Amino acid sequence: MQAEAKSMGVEGGKGVDATKAFLGRLSLLPDGDRIAACIQCGMCSGSCPVGYAMDINPRMMIAKLRAGRVDDLYRSSSIWLCVACFNCTYRCPSNIPITDRLIASLREELLAGGVGVPPELQAAFEKTARYGNPFGESPKKRDAWTKEAGVEVPVLEPGDSADVLWWVGCFGSYNKRNRKDTIALARLLDVLGVDFGILGTDEWCSGDLRCTSQGEEGLFDALYRHNTAQLSKRKYKEVLVGDPHAFNALSKEYKRLGTPLKVRHYTQFLAERAPELRRLMKQTMQAKVTYHDACCLGRRNNEYEAPRIVLETIPGIRLVDMPRNRENALCCGGGGGANWLDSFIWERTRVPLPVQRVQEAAKTGADILAVSCPLEIPRFDDAIKTSGLEGRLRVREVSEMAAEAMGLSGARVA
Amino acid sequence: MKAAVILRQVPDVVEELVIAEDGRSLSEDDVMYITNELDEHALEQALLLKARHTGTVTAIGLGGDAARDALATSVAKGADEAVFVPIDFAARGDNCVLSAHLAAALKAGGYDVVLTGVYATDQLDAGLGGLLAARLGIPYVGGLSGVQLDAGGRKAVVHKEYPGGRLGVMEVDLPAVLGIQSAEQPPRYVPVSKVMQARRTLRVKELKGPLPQVAGVTVRKLLKPESSAHAKMLEGDEDAVAGQIVNLVKERGLL
Numbered sequence: 001m002q003a004e005a006k007s008m009g010v011e012g013g014k015g016v017d018a019t020k021a022f023l024g025r026l027s028l029l030p031d032g033d034r035i036a037a038c039i040q041c042g043m044c045s046g047s048c049p050v051g052y053a054m055d056i057n058p059r060m061m062i063a064k065l066r067a068g069r070v071d072d073l074y075r076s077s078s079i080w081l082c083v084a085c086f087n088c089t090y091r092c093p094s095n096i097p098i099t100d101r102l103i104a105s106l107r108e109e110l111l112a113g114g115v116g117v118p119p120e121l122q123a124a125f126e127k128t129a130r131y132g133n134p135f136g137e138s139p140k141k142r143d144a145w146t147k148e149a150g151v152e153v154p155v156l157e158p159g160d161s162a163d164v165l166w167w168v169g170c171f172g173s174y175n176k177r178n179r180k181d182t183i184a185l186a187r188l189l190d191v192l193g194v195d196f197g198i199l200g201t202d203e204w205c206s207g208d209l210r211c212t213s214q215g216e217e218g219l220f221d222a223l224y225r226h227n228t229a230q231l232s233k234r235k236y237k238e239v240l241v242g243d244p245h246a247f248n249a250l251s252k253e254y255k256r257l258g259t260p261l262k263v264r265h266y267t268q269f270l271a272e273r274a275p276e277l278r279r280l281m282k283q284t285m286q287a288k289v290t291y292h293d294a295c296c297l298g299r300r301n302n303e304y305e306a307p308r309i310v311l312e313t314i315p316g317i318r319l320v321d322m323p324r325n326r327e328n329a330l331c332c333g334g335g336g337g338a339n340w341l342d343s344f345i346w347e348r349t350r351v352p353l354p355v356q357r358v359q360e361a362a363k364t365g366a367d368i369l370a371v372s373c374p375l376e377i378p379r380f381d382d383a384i385k386t387s388g389l390e391g392r393l394r395v396r397e398v399s400e401m402a403a404e405a406m407g408l409s410g411a412r413v414a
Numbered sequence: 415m416k417a418a419v420i421l422r423q424v425p426d427v428v429e430e431l432v433i434a435e436d437g438r439s440l441s442e443d444d445v446m447y448i449t450n451e452l453d454e455h456a457l458e459q460a461l462l463l464k465a466r467h468t469g470t471v472t473a474i475g476l477g478g479d480a481a482r483d484a485l486a487t488s489v490a491k492g493a494d495e496a497v498f499v500p501i502d503f504a505a506r507g508d509n510c511v512l513s514a515h516l517a518a519a520l521k522a523g524g525y526d527v528v529l530t531g532v533y534a535t536d537q538l539d540a541g542l543g544g545l546l547a548a549r550l551g552i553p554y555v556g557g558l559s560g561v562q563l564d565a566g567g568r569k570a571v572v573h574k575e576y577p578g579g580r581l582g583v584m585e586v587d588l589p590a591v592l593g594i595q596s597a598e599q600p601p602r603y604v605p606v607s608k609v610m611q612a613r614r615t616l617r618v619k620e621l622k623g624p625l626p627q628v629a630g631v632t633v634r635k636l637l638k639p640e641s642s643a644h645a646k647m648l649e650g651d652e653d654a655v656a657g658q659i660v661n662l663v664k665e666r667g668l669l
Contacts (some may be wrong), residue, residue: 111605122603129429129606130448139429218607 016068023065026105030256035102037094039061044088044098049331054078055351058088061106064118074115079106081345081413083353086299090327098103099300099336103396106282113305122338125216132204133170133342142173143200148412149183151190154202161235162197164189164269169243169252170205171374177381184403185266191280192273196240204232207253208245211397220253227234228259238262240269242399244373245335251301265297267398271306277313282318282407288311290366291319291378291398293329294373300359307398308373316403317368322360329358334375354383362393369395415567417460417470418523419493420516420530420542422506422515423477424446426537431638442503447480449487452531458597459531459561461492467563470494473521475618476501476504482618490604490612500626507536515547519621521550522608525589526567532556532593538631543593553586556593563588565601595605 004173025031038059045057056064056076064072073079088098098101111117117125128137134258145168146153156162166189172182189196207223231239239261241247251263257300297303304326311319324330333353338345346352358380360374382397403409420463425431427450432441460471472495473488485496497519505511520528527549530543541543547554560573567588574582575595586592593642615621648655663669 108605111603112607114602125606136428138430140429216605218605218610221608222606232432371452387662 016116017069018072019065019067019068022025022109023106024072024324026101029097029101029105031095031097032101032105032292034094034096035062035065037351038096039094039236041093043093046086046146047091047271048082048215049085049087049408050083050345050349051080054081054108057337058102060348062096065142070109073106074110074113077348079110080161080341081181081348082119082336083331083333083338083345085295087331089378090299101363102335104215107223108185108217109215111215116339118341118344120343121337121340124337125219128205129219132223132226133174134205135170135174135175137174137195138409139204140201142168142203143198145173145179145182146186146198147412148179149186149328151187153186154197156197156234156236158230158233160197162195162337163237164194164196165231165236165237165239166196166198167206167233167241167243167246168198168203169241169246169374172242173203177378177396180195181374181377181400182242184397184400184408187403187408187414188270188399188406191406192276194216196197197234197236199230199234204225206241206243206246206247206249208243219300221257224254224257224259228254231259231261238264239306240264240266242266242374244294244301245375246298248300265301265303266307267297267310268303270399270402271309274313277310279400281313281315281405285401285405286315286316287318288364288366289317289319289401290322290361290364290371291325291372292332292361292374292376293336294371295331297372298329299327310321310398310402317401320364320366321363324360330380331359332357334379339375339379352383358383358387358389358395362387362389366393368401369393370398370401371395373396415464415467415527415563416472416523416525417469418472418474418525418528419453419457419460420456420476420528421452421453421481421529422534422536423475423480423484423487423533423543424450424536432512433636433638438636438638439504447477449484450531450534450536450595452533452645454601455590455597456490456529456594457488457493457602458599459558459592459594459601460527462565462573463527463561464492465554467567469526472497472525474499474516474621477506478503482616483613485618486611486613486616487604489616490608491602496616496618497542497621499621505625507534507535507538507544508627508630509534509539509542510578511625512542513549514529514628515623515628516546517549517623520546525561527561527588528591529561529589529594532558532595538633541593543591546589550589550591552589552591554591554593555584555586556594558592559594559596560598561592561594566657571656580643580649652659 025386040061045051051057056078082103084099086099089352102180124134128134132139203225204223247265250261331353426446429446434441441573464471471493473485474492474497476483534542543556544554544589557574558572564572568588639640648658
């Protein structure tokens with residue numbers, strides 16, 4: 001029995017020291033020590049949308065750590081299957097921060113231990129470290145979209161000030177399918193008379209990497225240092241973000257590291273101005289709309305209503321919910337770096353989450369799948385095409401829908 | 415096994431290249447540097463050799479300050495020694511000059527293998543590897559996708575890629591210069607924290623001295639590619655497009 005226990009690593013196995021060191025590092029993070037409160041109920045694994053494909057599910061990960069066997073996790077692909085949907089974190093009866101701390105720390109462990117990282121994600125890391133965005137686009141072109149905005153988008157130089165500093169984000173700045181939504185938000189801010197500005201080429205990726213559990217803490221720190229240095233050179237009352245992941249990084253992680261910021265997601269900013277939006281609406285939009293709750297805004301940051309309030313200001317639309325909505329919404333599969341792990345995850349699951357989600361949306365009879373996270377535009381757009389739903393269902397950002405109803409759409413010259 | 419890897423800083427084409435006022439060089443202010451991609455593969459191949467045989471890897475970084483960062487990354491990945499070779503921007507693509515500049519130091523280093531990318535994106539003349547081997551009086555083989563050293567360290571068995579998907583396996587006497595097309599595995603990832611740590615503790619040797627005056631290539635004019643003929647888009651439904659294709663084929667006598 002003793003011998004068996006030893007071979008399992010319970011006593012004095014070679015993984016014990018490594019496991020102790022790992023748990024020590026984990027306990028330094030906020031609520032990292034809550035892992036000790038795990039009751040092994042399996043709620044995490046049962047609610048995980050890709051748990052069925054994991055050889056070691058979250059409950060087993062914790063059991064392995066308790067058995068002193070962190071090295072078993074090095075050999076498992078499960079750690080890279082997490083899409084950061086926060087179902088496990090949200091439902092855990094012991095409030096263990098599984099996604100943000102356990103999975104993130106395990107990924108960090110794998111990186112630091114030289115186990116490596118799936119190639120697609122490696123490329124995203126390298127590009128972010130080099131260019132400040134995961135696409136490998138020119139840092140000088142980060143604000144190139146402003147030329148097509150049709151309204152003035154002030155770039156705040158060091159020493160400048162504005163009421164609102166708008167954090168545009170990588171997808172919003174570079175991705176062709178997101179730029180129209182970025183422009184829509186610029187026009188909304190303009191028509192609302194908001195005194196705003198952007199960081200321009202001085203903005204780099206917010207680094208939600210670390211907190212969406214990609215596990216590249218050194219990279220997160222480098223981005224954090226760059227961005228906070230740039231932020232400190234401008235004066236503003238609040239930060240407005242388009243991407244829920246940047247919202248999370250700036251509002252929670254930057255604060256944890258010593259830079260408290262007042263941050264709001266654009267849907268929260270607009271929801272506060274709902275009466276004004278309603279007055280400015282010019283066109284009715286005869287459409288049945290279903291809203292997809294972004295995991296990072298919903299389960300992770302408890303914001304379910306703001307996007308719906310904004311949608312309800314649009315005359316003519318009828319909002320319907322999918323059966324899985326709000327805290328039970330199904331993930332688009334793109335969080336936690338999974339946007340760069342699609343083929344890795346597909347090889348192990350075969351049923352992409354965005355495809356499941358657009359099918360749910362179509363079943364409601366909705367014409368429009370409204371979203372509030374830029375990752376969802378390309379992800380659902382592609383899923384609609386591969387599911388044969390083109391012509392029946394369209395994915396649209398809340399900002400772009402509001403701008404259209406206010407008559408702010410179409411090409412314009414500044 | 416003693417390996418040296420040559421890592422060149424080349425213009426990163428993610429940023430637009432701007433031709434300088436003289437009309438025959440790039441505007442240095444507008445250039446962002448990146449380690450030549452195939453040199454990264456050469457480093458990976460050297461680190462794989464180090465893992466298989468006991469030995470050391472010396473990373474030799476050519477360029478300006480960006481070369482120092484590349485050396486820190488190399489050390490973080492597992493290189494044992496870093497040598498910085500400052501090269502004026504104007505001379506970086508001239509392999510005749512580079513090979514003449516590096517030859518003495520490489521000879522003195524007593525390396526069994528010198529690895530470098532089979533070409534650099536900014537090179538003006540023939541590959542660096544061949545020119546170096548000629549100066550050192552040792553063999554060169556390039557276009558490689560794999561390297562194995564024999565147990566005695568006297569020979570290397572190399573995989574060389576040929577057009578049409580053919581692969582040659584050949585033996586080369588050591589010491590030799592090897593031009594790497596691709597390492598046996600993609601270049602490894604090293605976490606940013608390790609690179610930062612390496613940057614803080616990096617100790618580099620520097621190869622000083624003026625660049626040698628050797629006969630080489632002189633650039634007379636630099637031009638951006640010009641678009642000439644534009645693609646013609648065929649409009650209409652399937653039948654209309656098919657009809658137009660048939661007419662085009664007939665008109666041009668393609669059948």
